Amino acid sequence: YPIISTEELVPRVRLYRISAPRIAKKAAAGQFVIVRVGENGERIPLTIADWDAHEGSISIVFMEVGTTTTKLSRLQDGDAVVDIVGPLGNPTEIENFGTVCLMAGGFATATIMPIARAMKTAGNRVVTIVGARNKDLLFWRDRLSSVSDELIITTDDGSAGRKGVVTEPIKEMLERGEHIDRVIAIGPSIMMKFSALTTKPFGIKTIVSMNPIMIDGTGMCGCCRVSVNGQTRFACVDGPEFDAHAIDWDNFMARQRTYVEEEKRSLEICRC
Ligand code: FES
Structure with a gap:
């Protein structure tokens, strides 16, 4: 290829x-x-x-x-x-939900982009929130603006947009009583977990895209399993998107750390 x-x-x-x-x-x-x-x-x-x-x-x-x-x-x-x-994997469920809030942490901007475009084409009001550590880690702001009715940037150090974490703007919107029909949050697990915790008290359907270790990608090895509503699901064939409020985040994040030492060692000995 x-x-x-x-x-x-x-x-x-x-x-x-x-x-x-x-x-x-x-x-x-x-x-x-x-x-x-x-x-x-x-x-x-x-x-x-x-x-x-x-x-x-x-x-x-x-x-x-x-x-x-x-x-x-x-x-x-x-x-x-x-x-x-x-x-x-299954494509994102795209339809005219009304107002959709898309949240991207770090380089998940790239993942959110086609979803934002499809949601906009389907007639939604699209509010996109992108969070990064600092302004040097932001990209595709113009592209995202072109498919969003509102684009909010947050940075940890305040070097671009508002200072703070990516979950703060949506928390404020919900506390103000703004109507949001669906949230899709994609980024590091900790960011998705806190997105889920933020929207749960407001009962807003929230979807996350899981990023476990995968091998075959066809539902056979079991490597990508995620506990959803207490049931084992495979991110590769049942996901990668799941209801954020149904995921056992502690289990998922522990599984992601399984090979940290091997990954470090591999990088040390690889000739790349
Ligand atoms: Fe093997 Fe999903 S990657 S079951």
């Missing part, structure tokens, strides 16, 4: 446009692909940030955090990845 173009969006976050015509033909907002960088590489899930059926390309955005994403970040225009499986 040849890489058509690469772009560094912000430090350590890269956008790749990859030739994958059959995936581009079928992709929908909320779906993902599983990428293997080399013959002996692990398989990592990455959200489809955009696609162009005419060109036959998909765009993925990833942050350089471990061995595989570091190897991926070394590739240049014209290089190729060994395989991409997709589109996987």
